[in-house]
Ligand SMILES: Nc1ncnc2c1ncn2[C@@H]1O[C@H](COP(=O)(O)OP(=O)(O)OP(=O)(O)O)[C@@H](O)[C@H]1O
């Protein structure tokens with residue numbers, strides 16, 4: 001699974017543990033993205049800080065935050081996944097993401113080929129399931145969507161193949177955490193009693 005992890009939070013851990021168990025994986029690698037090509041650089045914490053945060057949140061021997069995307073020198077997921085397969089030819093990979101990513105997948109570079117490079121597992125996330133399932137990507141690849149009962153063997157399927165898993169939801173979001181932190185900083189600068197509102 002890839003992410004900005006700006007910052008890492010329990011929603012990432014929730015997603016990774018669901019993927020580990022429901023897909024029957026050996027490990028879940030957290031590819032800390034040097035820079036999401038669709039997100040502004042502004043407000044993005046330094047890479048080392050985001051990686052350190054991911055390591056603190058993961059706290060599990062089989063969840064592996066990694067700087068490999070920075071070392072591979074790739075920025076787009078399609079390039080990263082091809083490079084991973086070249087570097088680890090005997091491993092079987094699954095690309096894991098939350099429903100919000102599927103909802104906007106058609107904006108990613110070479111997104112059709114991501115489905116062809118390796119199997120994809122999408123996990124539900126509060127308020128995104130309808131948008132994800134009606135997205136261009138979901139409709140375009142509807143014929144190769146597997147039933148959720150096939151999730152366990154997904155890593156061994158021929159791509160394109162993907163699943164959408166309706167699972168327990170986790171409300172955490174980095175946008176909200178950054179918003180709360182800004183609010184706290186803002187309130188801290190105000191006289192007592194004026195922390196919220198005007
Ligand atoms: N609460 C969650 N439930 C399920 N998946 C999640 C959750 N939070 C993040 N993810 C997934 O983790 C991956 C990395 O997410 P990311 O680092 O962008 O966190 P985020 O909370 O979505 O950040 P932001 O709000 O800045 O977009 C993505 O695939 C995203 O869909």
Ligand SMILES: O=C(O)c1ccc[n+]([C@@H]2O[C@H](COP(=O)([O-])O)[C@@H](O)[C@H]2O)c1
Pocket residue numbers: 001002003004005031033035036037038039075076077078101107108109
């Ligand atoms: O390849 C792309 O065009 C692309 C566009 C948007 C996001 N991504 C990747 O999707 C992952 C999730 O990104 P984010 O910022 O939502 O956590 C992360 O690995 C990004 O590099 C990739």
